[in-house]
Amino acid sequence: MTGRAEHPAHPGGIEVAIVSGLSGAGRSTAAKVLEDLGWFVVDNLPPELIETMVDLGARSSGQVTRIAVVMDVRSRAFTHDLGAVIKELDARGHRPRVLFLDASDAVLIRRFEANRRSHPLQGDGRLSDGIRAERELLAPLHDQADLVVDTSARSVHQLRAAIEAAFGDAAVDVGHSVTVVSFGYKHGLPPDADLVVDMRFLPNPHWIPELREHDGREDVVRDYVLSQEGAEEFLDRYLELLRLVGAGYRREGKRYLTVAVGCTGGKHRSVAVAEELARRMSGEDGVSVTVSHRDVGRE
The missing domain is CATH 3.40.50.300 (P-loop containing nucleotide triphosphate hydrolases)
Structure with a gap:
């Protein structure tokens, strides 16, 4: 050559x-x-x-x-x-x-x-x-x-x-393309994930009867999940980590990042947090963000 x-x-x-x-x-x-x-x-x-x-x-x-x-x-x-x-x-x-x-x-x-x-x-x-x-x-x-x-x-x-x-x-x-995917651990890890984070440290809306049939894309579940102790601090800190990792990936020539957000069934906590992470990252310069929910509807 x-x-x-x-x-x-x-x-x-x-x-x-x-x-x-x-x-x-x-x-x-x-x-x-x-x-x-x-x-x-x-x-x-x-x-x-x-x-x-x-x-x-x-x-x-x-x-x-x-x-x-x-x-x-x-x-x-x-x-x-x-x-x-x-x-x-x-x-x-x-x-x-x-x-x-x-x-x-x-x-x-x-x-x-x-x-x-x-x-x-x-x-x-x-x-x-x-x-x-x-x-x-x-x-x-x-x-x-x-x-x-x-x-x-x-x-x-x-x-x-x-x-x-x-x-x-x-x-x-754009300098970086990020996919945020929610999932349920009971259905297995997403095999193409670069980073995996576990939302099971937050209370599970499944055990609240009026929230059980809703999912994390709906305001009633999202507001509940994001108002829990530790949720806001997690989002702030994890976004900082993603900025650090994303910058390193770009230096290494890796333009694509898949972030997997998990909870037990992939319906409530992981979905709400994935949506919020995607919303916040969409405001970052040079970043294209898509979000998907692998296991919503599988329960």
Whole structure:
């Protein structure tokens, strides 16, 4: 590979999204969202042709400014070649990012069975064997991804919102994209969380009959949760911690942060606090914030 001196940066550069992940985890949905956002989407372009495609875009007089390349295990060599390609694109003044779509084995199996499809690596073996083989093949790409989105508990609308926050027009001008997700510990930890915080130190509205059927998005629950001793102090201190962590992530080139807020069932305390954290962070300069509630309605 040649260095930066031989490849001066293109004015403005090209936004490059390399979209990969496990079969059944949402690659096709991600590609459609990017297309709707105005990205030029190419399916399974060989790694050695990505630079050529991006250079053509750079010479298009501004007609093509965002290119998304969707890649899967059909391009088996790409996990070995992609690191060099990304480094070269960066050296040429472009802005490459890797989006990896993930999901649990159990969820992937359910999705394949619901669609009556076989896994591309299954062969004569079991569906779980194909998923395991693909996960091993894609592990290096998962590890170097800028953004990993676990779709196990996300609806199509929630996946769209996450991609729009990271790759839409609003994301271009921000320094950091933060997703705040509430969850219930009884349903398991969100596997794509960078930070996890536990709200079970606050009284549980579940035990108050007039609050039980409401959730933390409603004023009656939110006001109760946020008025409890320690809630306001927690929010102030945790926001300071998030500023510190966010600044460090940006210095390390990590633009995406997923903050998980948990309580027992994911309905009251975690939801109210997640909403309030998102509201406060939305006022921070250079930060794009989305909030989702994974387990509301699961009880």
